[in-house]
Amino acid sequence: MATEQSQATASVTEYSSDYIYIDTALRARWPQFKALRAEVSNFSPKSIDQFEELRQKLLADMRGMNPHIPEAQLEEDISSQVTSAASPDMQRWAKFGHAVMSEYVTTVFLSHALCEALINVVLATQLAKKGVAGLFTALESASFMDKWLHGPKAYCAAYELRTDQPLGQTLTRLNNQRNALVHYKVHLKVDGTKVLDGSKLRSGTQSELLDWAHRYYNAPYDLATLLLYFDRSCSASCYLHNRDPIERAEVHFKHSPEVR
Numbered sequence: 001m002a003t004e005q006s007q008a009t010a011s012v013t014e015y016s017s018d019y020i021y022i023d024t025a026l027r028a029r030w031p032q033f034k035a036l037r038a039e040v041s042n043f044s045p046k047s048i049d050q051f052e053e054l055r056q057k058l059l060a061d062m063r064g065m066n067p068h069i070p071e072a073q074l075e076e077d078i079s080s081q082v083t084s085a086a087s088p089d090m091q092r093w094a095k096f097g098h099a100v101m102s103e104y105v106t107t108v109f110l111s112h113a114l115c116e117a118l119i120n121v122v123l124a125t126q127l128a129k130k131g132v133a134g135l136f137t138a139l140e141s142a143s144f145m146d147k148w149l150h151g152p153k154a155y156c157a158a159y160e161l162r163t164d165q166p167l168g169q170t171l172t173r174l175n176n177q178r179n180a181l182v183h184y185k186v187h188l189k190v191d192g193t194k195v196l197d198g199s200k201l202r203s204g205t206q207s208e209l210l211d212w213a214h215r216y217y218n219a220p221y222d223l224a225t226l227l228l229y230f231d232r233s234c235s236a237s238c239y240l241h242n243r244d245p246i247e248r249a250e251v252h253f254k255h256s257p258e259v260r
Contacts, residue, residue, distance in 0.1 A: 013128055019117035023220070023240055026110040030217065030246045033103050037210045040096050045088040055082045092206055100206045104213050105181060111216040112144075112178040115171065118220055118240065119147045122227055126155040144175050148223070156231040166251045167222050170215040177201065218249040 058078045066074070084090055124136045132154075139151050148171060152159040162168045180201040188196035204212070221243040 013125060015121065015125055017121075019114065019121060022110060022114045022117055026107075026114055026217065026220070027243065027246055029103075029106065029110070033107070033210075033213065033217070034247070036096070036099055036103055037214070040092070040100065040206050040210060043092060043095065045091045046086070048083065048086040051082050051086045054085065055079075058082070096206055100209055104209045107213040107216045108174060108177045108181065111219050112174055114220040114240070115148070115174070115223060116144055118224060119144075119151060123147065123151050123154070126152070126231070130155050145172065152227060152230065159227075159230045161223075161226065166215075166254065167219070167226065170212075170219050170249075170252065171223070173212065174216050174219055214247075215249045215251065217246050218243065218252060221246070222249075222252045 055078060058081060059074065062069070062074055062078060085094075120140065123139055124133070127133055127135050127139075135154060139147060139154060142151065149161055149163070161171070163172050186196060188194070203209075221240045224240040
């Protein structure tokens with residue numbers, strides 16, 4: 001339970017702070033994420049010559065299971081499989097595919113949860129300090145993006161979060177990815193005709209997914225800084241000032257000095 005006192009009204013506000021557990025969980029994952037990102041970045045695919053052992057094993061297995069297939073056809077089929085396995089993209093997927101997606105999905109969930117917890121805490125406490133705590137009930141039912149884009153204007157008219165700037169773009173994509181996963185809908189065709197247009201989970205190379213995950217790691221902390229930039233009266237206890245050991249995503253404040 002956190003406590004803050006308003007100098008203007010001499011009132012004392014008490015509020016729960018269980019959101020710090022999400023903060024702790026997100027920051028605790030950073031070393032693992034950083035190590036994986038470095039491993040993906042430094043990965044050097046093997047040459048196709050290094051797949052000769054695989055080629056010979058596949059040939060032996062296929063000869064045993066299909067003794068009547070002509071040798072030339074067998075060689076052609078196996079060569080195609082080996083070429084596919086030896087492609088750099090396939091090698092990266094075989095080595096890192098599950099690890100990258102596991103990190104990406106976990107980061108999406110934790111970051112989104114912390115962003116939502118943060119805006120709820122800030123709106124509730126700031127509106128209470130303004131003497132309009134009841135307004136939070138109406139704002140709380142708004143969508144995640146509406147709360148972030150418009151909610152703080154209820155107590156600070158100057159507040160602005162631009163979706164055409166890097167931090168706003170990160171938050172928009174984070175919300176879309178989270179919804180695509182949590183409220184998953186299948187793409188469905190029947191006899192070649194589309195029946196359902198499912199969730200749109202954005203894909204990309206492993207490096208691109210990890211770059212976005214880095215931005216998701218930073219989103220809650222940079223949003224906290226943005227809120228404080230527009231209203232210095234907010235208590236530090238409402239915000240997430242300590243992101244250690246998470247390394248800053250430079251793109252967020254490259255064009256947005258308010259999140260420095």
